[in-house]
Amino acid sequence: MIRPTTFIDSIRLTRYLRQDVLLASETFQHTGSFKFRATYHLASNIPNRHVLAASSGNFGQAIAYSCQLLGKRCTVVMPDNSAQVKIDAVREFGATVCLIDTRKISRKEKVNQLSRELEDVYVASSYDDDLVIAGNSTLGRELAALEGKVSTVVVPIGGGGLASGIITGLRESASTIKVVGAEPLLANDAARSLKAGKLICDTAEARTIADGARTLGLGQRNWEILKTAIPGIVEIPEDNIKEAVRLLYRFANLKVEPTGALGLAALLTEPERFRGKAVCCVVSGGNVDAEVYRSILAEGH
Amino acid sequence: MIRPTTFIDSIRLTRYLRQDVLLASETFQHTGSFKFRATYHLASNIPNRHVLAASSGNFGQAIAYSCQLLGKRCTVVMPDNSAQVKIDAVREFGATVCLIDTRKISRKEKVNQLSRELEDVYVASSYDDDLVIAGNSTLGRELAALEGKVSTVVVPIGGGGLASGIITGLRESASTIKVVGAEPLLANDAARSLKAGKLICDTAEARTIADGARTLGLGQRNWEILKTAIPGIVEIPEDNIKEAVRLLYRFANLKVEPTGALGLAALLTEPERFRGKAVCCVVSGGNVDAEVYRSILAEGH
Numbered sequence: 001m002i003r004p005t006t007f008i009d010s011i012r013l014t015r016y017l018r019q020d021v022l023l024a025s026e027t028f029q030h031t032g033s034f035k036f037r038a039t040y041h042l043a044s045n046i047p048n049r050h051v052l053a054a055s056s057g058n059f060g061q062a063i064a065y066s067c068q069l070l071g072k073r074c075t076v077v078m079p080d081n082s083a084q085v086k087i088d089a090v091r092e093f094g095a096t097v098c099l100i101d102t103r104k105i106s107r108k109e110k111v112n113q114l115s116r117e118l119e120d121v122y123v124a125s126s127y128d129d130d131l132v133i134a135g136n137s138t139l140g141r142e143l144a145a146l147e148g149k150v151s152t153v154v155v156p157i158g159g160g161g162l163a164s165g166i167i168t169g170l171r172e173s174a175s176t177i178k179v180v181g182a183e184p185l186l187a188n189d190a191a192r193s194l195k196a197g198k199l200i201c202d203t204a205e206a207r208t209i210a211d212g213a214r215t216l217g218l219g220q221r222n223w224e225i226l227k228t229a230i231p232g233i234v235e236i237p238e239d240n241i242k243e244a245v246r247l248l249y250r251f252a253n254l255k256v257e258p259t260g261a262l263g264l265a266a267l268l269t270e271p272e273r274f275r276g277k278a279v280c281c282v283v284s285g286g287n288v289d290a291e292v293y294r295s296i297l298a299e300g301h
Numbered sequence: 302m303i304r305p306t307t308f309i310d311s312i313r314l315t316r317y318l319r320q321d322v323l324l325a326s327e328t329f330q331h332t333g334s335f336k337f338r339a340t341y342h343l344a345s346n347i348p349n350r351h352v353l354a355a356s357s358g359n360f361g362q363a364i365a366y367s368c369q370l371l372g373k374r375c376t377v378v379m380p381d382n383s384a385q386v387k388i389d390a391v392r393e394f395g396a397t398v399c400l401i402d403t404r405k406i407s408r409k410e411k412v413n414q415l416s417r418e419l420e421d422v423y424v425a426s427s428y429d430d431d432l433v434i435a436g437n438s439t440l441g442r443e444l445a446a447l448e449g450k451v452s453t454v455v456v457p458i459g460g461g462g463l464a465s466g467i468i469t470g471l472r473e474s475a476s477t478i479k480v481v482g483a484e485p486l487l488a489n490d491a492a493r494s495l496k497a498g499k500l501i502c503d504t505a506e507a508r509t510i511a512d513g514a515r516t517l518g519l520g521q522r523n524w525e526i527l528k529t530a531i532p533g534i535v536e537i538p539e540d541n542i543k544e545a546v547r548l549l550y551r552f553a554n555l556k557v558e559p560t561g562a563l564g565l566a567a568l569l570t571e572p573e574r575f576r577g578k579a580v581c582c583v584v585s586g587g588n589v590d591a592e593v594y595r596s597i598l599a600e601g602h
């Protein structure tokens with residue numbers, strides 16, 4: 001059911017960056033991001049007939065569609081100020097959307113409350129769950145096929161679900177490919193954790209344009225995998241995230257969301273780290289509001 | 302060397318249209334459009350060391366890159382009011398760009414003049430050439446693999462190079478898949494030709510946003526193939542072209558140029574023609590200026 005990633009190499013991008021770069025795009029995965037790998041695996045491997053999750057983004061759509069495909073019920077807790085298109089997308093996939101005023105109740109409190117009320121329900125985290133990591137490991141196994149052609153994979157980091165999954169998949173395939181993380185400078189909890197050698201979490205959501213990386217911290221399970229396997233995390237200024245979105249538009253015909261552009265943005269931010277290496281940038285997703293996308297394109301003029 | 306097309310099916314797009322639709326995207330072909338299929342085949346199969354063409358769009362980039370790959374010289378005649386990004390792209394691929402003031406000399410006159418001056422030169426038409434049709438037929442052979450799953454392929458029509466190539470490839474594969482054309486209403490010379498049973502050309506370039514379909518008429522070779530093989534051509538209002546660009550953005554994460562959206566736009570324009578059929582829309586290319594793309598997205602609000 002999971003779609004293979006779409007590999008794209010653009011000679012114009014490679015020449016522009018003076019850097020061998022291959023893109024592994026998850027923008028054409030079901031529901032438009034890598035999240036479906038995790039949610040479909042999760043929903044297929046639990047006995048429960050109902051899945052409950054909090055998400056204002058890609059995880060919500062992905063878990064809703066996975067449950068619809070598998071004939072399970074799904075409830076997604078979303079802030080009532082979420083973009084209407086995102087609420088609509090989750091509903092289109094048959095899930096019940098529970099809108100909350102986050103000034104009155106946190107997502108976590110609402111999930112806890114609902115988990116007591118709903119029957120036979122599984123509470124799904126979008127990253128801190130072994131089933132999520134196992135689902136995302138399917139991308140790691142695909143990337144392992146690049147052995148010999150690519151030495152380094154650059155992966156966006158939010159909660160760490162994607163990076164830990166890719167590392168797991170590469171390990172299962174006995175791959176020697178290295179994983180480097182890419183995180184917004186404004187939400188650099190993972191980079192700080194790695195430097196400190198212990199899990200550090202932010203106390204407030206960062207205002208980075210990369211909304212998939214606004215998580216307060218890595219999950220415990222993700223941290224355990226990342227802390228030994230990641231040689232470093234590139235911390236990316238906002239301007240480079242936007243510039244990477246524009247370069248993918250211009251040179252690769254790829255529509256990506258800001259979080260999805262973090263991998264390429266890492267190459268703009270620390271070119272010397274990657275010089276001479278054959279790099280694959282994972283583009284994690286493509287779902288971005290037209291309004292946001294237009295304003296990013298406009299800044300390029 | 303030619304990249305296989307990228308098949309994308311979006312459940313959200315299918316549900317929105319209430320119509321089974323598969324996309325065959327050429328936006329990730331080398332140089333961002335199907336044109337590379339034609340130019341690489343052409344440049345590989347001529348003895349000449351120099352290729353000359355007139356193009357302000359995708360053909361110019363594609364022939365320039367093909368010649369660069371094959372170590373041949375390339376000269377592209379472009380109007381001096383062409384978008385700078387397009388001129389730059391052709392130059393990046395090593396071609397000599399010859400800018401002309403089209404009020405003083407036509408592209409055709411300049412090409413004729415240069416063809417007498419340059420040595421060992423092949424003058425390439427972007428559609429009316431057997432090698433171009435043969436190059437584009439590679440896409441028809443790929444589409445033939447959809448036999449049994451898809452009954453109708455919808456193809457943008459400009460000069461007719463893509464449609465005649467696809468028909469040729471499908472025939473070579475003994476496919477029963479039908480080809481329907483998609484043409485801007487403002488540049489409906491092919492539709493008028495089909496109705497009249499003879500090749501009709503416009504006298505002035507139409508101002509359709511689908512710039513790849515602004516050609517004055519079908520090529521003679523393309524017409525000979527299309528006239529017996531195409532059951533009909535859908536004539537598409539400008540608004541539907543733009544709406545199709547937005548739907549591909551929203552539901553398929555696909556960045557396409559207006560001409561590339563013609564196939565999907567045909568489904569919006571004559572839904573009853575396709576109802577109940579399994580349709581594949583060919584997305585011919587993705588190269589669109591950010592300015593134009595932004596304004597199309599903005600109109601959706």
